[in-house]
Amino acid sequence: MPEQFGILTMGDAMITLNPATTGPLRFVANFERKVGGAELNFAIGCARLDLRSKWISRLGKDEFGRVIYNFAKGEGVDMTDVAYVEGHPTSLNIKEIREDGSGKTFYYRYHSPVLTMEPEDITEEMFKDIHIVHLTGVFMAIDRKNLDIVHRVLSIAKEKGILVSFDPNIRLKLWSIEDARAAYHDVFPYVDILLTGRDEIKSIIGTDDDKELADFAQRYSISQLVIKDGGEGSALYIDGQWVRKEAFSVTPVDTVGAGDGFDAGYLYSYLHEFEPAKRLEFANAVGALVTTVSGDNEGLPLLEEVLSFVNQEEVVER
Template sequence: MLSPYKVVTIGDAMITMNPISTGPLRFVTHFERKVGGAELNFAIGCARLGLQSRWISLLGKDEFGRVIYNFTRGEGVDMTHVQFVEGYPTSLNFKEIQEDGSGKTFYYRYQSPISTFTTEMMKDEMLEGVALLHLTGVFLAIDPKNVELVQELIQIAKQKNIPISFDPNIRLKLWSIEEARKVYEMIFPDIDILLTGLDEFRLITGKDSEAELENFAAVYNIRDLVIKDGANGSKLYREGMWTRVSSFKVTPVDTVGAGDGFDAGYVYGWLHSYEPDKLLRFANGVGALVTTVSGDNEGLPYFEEVDAFINNELIIER
């Protein structure tokens, strides 16, 4: 059943080329075409859970742009504010997987369509009737001017009293940690929900103890400080109290997109006023299910699947 809550996110998307065989990329001749992108994964994750989900983006006016557009629209995501751009190719990435399972990702996103976004294109109607705005550090890292775009979107959200969730989602291939810290410090004061990993938080702030986390939340007036810790579960600091919930035991085959899925699950539970322990349990369940399927967003579950899984009614055998 479709939720009355509408969420919005903004970001780039890419065609992901996954190798059919292992080994150095120069020897791989066949690839499987997929669609990926942190914000796109979040939008799809929310839609599958039943939220009204809107994605703001620009795509190349080419065949790959059409692939992304049609795929995302087919997932039930609102594409009203996705436009095609002439002369800017849709971004690509190629994955390399070695025999031992380790890998690399090679990005081809120079002159990405999203780089043509301007503050003049930011409209109030993008956030009309919206219950929550979700942002990530990936979009901020792609192009320096995206910082100004995000700040403009934040101001629109603040005027409309729309809460904001943020996942730093550091991509050090796109910018340095010094650049990231400077931008994040500008963003943190406007964030209501911070969704981050402990290692990521330590990288950004140099802090990791619970006392330091608590002080950080107080300084920036963050309502929910959420630490995602993979197989160790997750924890939430809210109103001076910590809530900790352990992870679900699954056999992961691909962890890509698990953090995006967790974010979608957390936002769903938050909008539906779940109590802290139920909220973390639901988000943990979404993240765990994502890891049981190979691909960027293929494993993002539907609400019924999460509900059955966390209540021990769905057994994962893959």
């Protein structure tokens, strides 16, 4: 039986309230309750690809916290290092959708449960049987003290020889681009696999030129620099050369979670020793499938769905 690889991630999660009708929120009476959060989406994406997926977090000791816990556990995510905390309500994310399809997202993260996490909460035992640690910039942006937690995770991972994957996942509603750049440049020396959008990396280092990106990867000893470019496909700088793969042709209905799914797909294909071009193909397929379903994580596909899609066979009913 093939080895089941372990991936660890850490971050916030929230209840997402989707409006039942379009228009300004003050006129919306009914909402559909969902579960969201970049790192949790990633953890779910990994679990659906038959990876051992561990998520470190804190949830409010309230009904919404229990909804998130039960949902993630039901998806097969390892919740051993997720705890409930009193006095910190589970975060909310409320969406507004206008008649023309445009929208806004309103976050209610004040006093977030993850604010109770401290560096000493991260223990070496958490890293047992873990092959990759995957972090994103979202957790770092919630509160500056989270940077210390991130650095403890990175230090332990490096001590144990565990690969580090990082997605900047810039959230300018939470911090400035200047603060983000400073934090990322402290993280980059630890990173083995960087998964970033083309616009994102341009915001961080000021360019998306191939040579400049290659120089950046070499400067920080990033062995795999992966550029996500939506409908244009993706690119990978590895072993001194660029590899590119076109996007799959789908009709997108919702792009939320596509980047998280891509990350899960890329790490799956890396762990299973796919050739570089095949890694991009597999990750592109996961991202494409995510966009065909509305919701933060509802579209994250099962492994057999991705394999079927990549092989251009009839896709399992979704």
